[in-house]
Amino acid sequence: MFRQLFLIGVIALSLALPASANNYNPNDNASQQKIKLLSNRFRVDQAVEALVFIIERKPGSAPIILVRPDGSKLYATRQVDGVNWVDGNAGDMIEIKQPMIGPWQIIGDILPSSEIRLATSLALKINEFPNELFVGEVVKLTARIEFNNKLLALGRVDDLIKLDVFLRSTSDTSAPNFGAGTFTIGQYIDDGQGLDERRGDGVFTGRLDLDKPNGPYTLLVRAGNKVFEREYSQPLYLRPQPVKVDLMSAAIDGQYALRFITNEQAVDMSQMAIQVIVHHPDDTQEHLSISNLAPTHLLRLENVQKPGRYKIDIEVFGTTNDGREFRYNIEQMKVKIEVPAAKEVKAQKVEADKARKAQFKREQLEKRRKAAKQKAEEEKALIIIIVMVNVLILLLGGLLMWLFLRKKKPKKPKADKKDADKKDEKGDKKDKDSKKKK
Structure with a gap:
């Protein structure tokens, strides 16, 4: 029913108001700003040209009542110049041209999903913000206040405008951060310090504390002071950190070590780097780094041995599988090595x-x-050696004996000698006889 009335109201407003008189354009993002109704009060400044209320109420409740800064009231049943009002069973849609400057109040059973849309020349612009970040991630964010589409530089009075950033957990009962509530996670500051480049240039810079429970949130950026207020919101999901670290006291030969466990499904392992700074008891620092990170990586702390207190700071740098670069700090680790007692x-x-x-x-x-x-x-x-020498001696002896026996003639026996002499005598006798015969 409310959706139908909402559409009827939009059509009625577009027909009732001439184009030149209606400065509010629902399709013009440059001039359209939103304020979530976190309470029943809000403030209108001189730059607001038109207000459009989109109010959601408890079903069956009465239309709201608007209280203007001068105390006068606006009702759904009373026609007032410059006010267009459509009410239904569970909501109201109201447009107010040239609203009165100052604090306004709403009376009624409104729901947190209600909002106010502003048509104004003073706008809050937030730079592109990722829809997903890691818990504890360090991000540099910028915002600016523009007046008539031009940067509003405040010079040395930059503290007149304050930009606060909040995280509000969703109502998803299955989410790990259900019931966490609303956190103030930082501010946008234009003071030229920290991540901010120049003071008073109209560009506000913020460094947010995202060390909160992981899960779905609504990110709120609220800018304002006692004169005006603007708000920006978007969904944001905090993912668990892709690199976990364990401190091991007896990993290698009883020495301390850091064990890194990385979720390969979330990050590009080739783009990972880790910086480790060990603060020693004597106030010296030891810098260690890891560039070729393995899914399970062990870093030995060889110099964490002497008695005293050690502090270990770890910063993780990397790129997601979607190509988004990130960095975050892991909660500081502390090691205390006791001085042994006398008995010990x-x-x-x-x-x-x-x-x-x-x-x-x-x-x-x-x-x-x-x-x-x-x-x-x-x-x-x-x-x-002895055996070889003996064998050599035997070989030499045998060789010499063989040579000796070879040169020496053998002696004939006496009987053989007599026979030989007889033979010789007979021969001689024969020779003599032969000669005589001749």
Whole structure:
């Protein structure tokens, strides 16, 4: 029913008001501003040319009553010049041309989803804001106040305008942040400090505290003072941090280490980098970095050993799989290494002495084992040398004997010698006889 009345009201307003007299254009984003009715009060400044109320009420409740700054009241049942009003069972739509400047009030059973649309030459402009961020992410945001579509520079009176940023959890009962409420997460400031570039240039810069429970929120940016107010809102989802860190006290040889676990589904692993700063008890700093991050990565803290208090700051830099760059700080870690008590020192000394003696015994045993092994090897080598020398001597002796026996003629036996002499005599005798015959 209310939707039908809403459409009828829009058509009626467009027909009742001439185009030149109606400065409010629902399709003109440059001139259209919104104010969520967080309370029943709001303020109209001199730059507001027209107001359009879109009021949602409890079903069956009476139309609202508007109280102007001078105390006079506007009713749905009373016609007033410059006021167009359509009411239904669960809401009202009202347009007011050239509204009275000052504080207004609404009387009625309005719902939080109600809002006011302003047609004004004074506008709040917010730079593009991601719909998703990581918990604790560090982001630089800028906003500006424009008057007649031109930047409103405030110079040295930049503190006259205040821009606050809020996060309001949604009513989704299944969300992890259900019931978290509304957080003030920062301010936009034009003071030339921190992330802000120049003071009083009309460009407000904010650094937000997004260390809140993950889940869906409504982001609200509210600008104003006692003279005017503007508001910007959009949905925002805080995602869990893609890199988790655990401090391990006995990871490697009893030393401290940091274990990083990264969600590969959320970030581009090739674009990840981590900066670690270890603050030592003597106020010195140790800088460590990781550029080639693995899904599960262990970073050894070799110098966190001596007694004292250590603080560890970790900053994560990366790019999401969608190409958005991000950075965030992990909550500071603290390590306290106690000074051992006297008894503990004595016990540690005794244990150290025992360890040294055991080590000395092991070393001596190892030396003896090596010496015995060396001696056995030397004896074995000596035996081999002796055997080889003996074999060589035998070979040489045999060779010499063979040579000696080869050169020496063998002696004939006496019987053989007599026979030989007889043969010689017979031969000689034969020769003589032959000669005689001749």
